[in-house]
Amino acid sequence: MQASPHPPIPPALLMTIGALTFVDFLQNGMVTFAASPIMGEIGASPEEYTTVAVIYACVAVVMIALQGWLVHHLGLRRYLLASLGAAAAGAVVCALSRSEAGFLLGRVLMAMGCAAMLTSSRLTVNLIPPGPARFQGIKALATGLCTGTALGPLLASVAVDQTGWHVMFWLVAALSLLAMIPVALAMPDHGGVTVAGxxxxxxxxxxxxxxxxxxxxxxxxxxxxxxxxxxxxxxxxxxxxxxxxxxxxxxxxxxxLLKLGGMKEVRFLSGLALFMFCYLMLGANGYLVPLMLQRALGLSWANTGVFFAMGLGAGVLTFAVMSQLLARWPSPRKFFVAGFTALAAFAVLMSRLTPSADPWTDVLPALACYGVFIMIVMPATAMNTFTGLTHDPAVFAHAQQVKNMLAQVGQALGIMVATVGQQWFTSEHYNVLMAGIAQGNANFEAAKAQLSGVYAAAADPARAQQMAMAHISQWLDQQSVLLANLDHFRVLAVLALAGVVVSVTQRVFR
Incomplete structure (x- = not known):
């Protein structure tokens, strides 16, 4: 009887690969989605919250750079256990925090633990011998990434709506501790591609x-x-x-620490630029879209999370179809064109929303297009960026680290662009709208008189006028936010169309 060429893959190894990406993308998705309620409860302004995101990114960048050195000195199993322990400890600190300082401390600890989870997951795939079996590891990684990305908004919205945002971090702590079990069972003491430096x-x-x-x-x-x-x-x-x-x-x-000299390849550098754009989109839209649906369109946090998760779920289904097409038609150009076309459709649909938009017919199709973009472009980029670096396992590992260092910067930059850009757009639109709200303006006087008449049924005339002005002021705030959101998506539509043109004309990824 002929022996099998390779032993079967331990289920705990596949669980480790999927768990690392799941925990990382779940916690990032939840923190980004729930940014507004977290800011309110810890007393942080938008710029202070983005400072936390910047510090998280900087700590994560350093920890990713040190990953190979830490694995070499600690051993792969102990390194992953320590990373999960730091993530759990940081999540507990965040859950218990009531101030910006406490939340910052927790996020720093989480950065120390979560920073290199994606890199570790991808390099753990290489512990599986080359061949069809290794694709099972890739599927486990993609499954964890996709499900974590899709479930993050849903679980965050349920937590905020039902109990409070602190529950999100208790969940991350519990999942991090559970992930230690397959790590302890399946991971070797030392990784095969670690270089001390x-x-x-x-x-x-x-x-x-x-x-x-x-x-x-x-x-x-x-x-x-x-x-x-x-x-x-x-x-x-x-x-x-x-x-x-x-x-x-x-x-x-x-x-x-990083063999940067071995990464001077056009394909790799082009892939890094694409990854940077995708992570910037994850940060910016992950922060802005929930805020728009809740503040400008009046959806509850629970409904916002459900629709956002369903939109990303459409992307998961798209990736399932894409994975079947890759074997017969591996050329990435068509996937890039389809992905950026979906991003353009998302931006155009979102830029046409009004306060009376229907979530099912207006919002969900747009979010589905966004999910399609994320789940097509990121996997296609990942499968084509590193092909020229696989000859040297150490360079391949370091290239993964560099990519994920830029991912941390990209997400922080995305949140920063969204928060700062929206404040600027909102203030500009508010000033324009306020200029039209003045004594003598016929529309303003008519609206004020109508609202005062409504409130006069329950209050004296002076109080009714105050209530009418408060209502108009609230309406101005909502309109300013909505117009600022629409400006964001108009800019995004232009960028997406440029991405389509570049995808069609580029000669790097064929």
Missing amino acids: QARLAPIAALGLGSFLLLHALQRSYYDFFSDRHLLVLYAAAGLAALAFFVRSETRHGAP
Whole structure:
């Protein structure tokens, strides 16, 4: 009897691969989706909340850079157990926090644990021998990623609507502890592609500080550009200089943490740009869309989460179909064109919404198009970015780390662009609308008189006029937010159409 060429894959190994991506994308999706209620309860302004996101990204970038060194010194199993433990501890701190400082501490701990989960999951796939069996690992990774992305908004909305946002973090803590079980059962002590390198303090500090200064300068550009623009330029220049020092140090050192010199490939760099755009979309739209549906269209948090999850669920179904087509038609161009076309459709549909929009016929189709974009473009990019680097396992591992470092920056940048951009658009529209609300304006006087008449049935005339003005002010706020949201999606539609053109004409991914 002929022996099987490869032993069967341990179920615990597949569970580990899926659990790592599931926990990471679930917690990121929930925190992004529930940004508004979290801000309200911890007393943080939008710019303060984005500062937390910036610090999370900077800590995550440093931890991803140190991953190979940590795995080499701790062993793969102990490293993953420590990562899950840090994620659980950070989630507990967030759940117990009642202030911005406590929430920041929890997110820093979570960054230390969750930062390298996606990289670890992808490199764990390589523990499976090459061949058809390895595709089972890829499917486990994609399943965890897709389900975590889709369930994040749903679970966050249920938590906020039923109990409170703290429950989200208790859930993450519990899932992190549960994920330790398959890790302890299946993971080896040492990974096969880990390269020790040298963790030198100066380059690592430059990486963290440079990331923070650059993102902080971009974050503060709206608030301080006219008053402190020279200081902001100094921050940005210092950040770029620090990052350049890190890159120079890594490319010229004999034992670098990351073999950056081996990644000078057009396909890889183009893939990084695509990944950066996708993660920016995840951050920006993950923050903005729930806010728009709840504040501008009046949906409850529970309904917002359900529709957002259903939209992303359409993307999961799309990926299931795409995975069947890849074997016969592997060329990625058509997938990129389809993905950016779906993004353009999402942006156009969202830019046409009104306060009376129907969630089923107007909102859900748009969210489904967004889910299709995410679940087509990201997998297609992942399957074509690293093909030229597979000859060297160490370079492949380091390329995965670099990609996920940029992913952290991209999501933080997306949240920052959404929050700062919306504040600017909202203030501009509010000023325009307020200019039309003045004594003597016929429409204003008619609306005020009509509302005063309604409220006069339950209050004295003076109080009725105050209530009418409060109602008009609330209406102005809602209209300003909605118009700002629509501006965001008009800009996004232009970017998506540009993506379609580039996808058709590019010659890198064929």
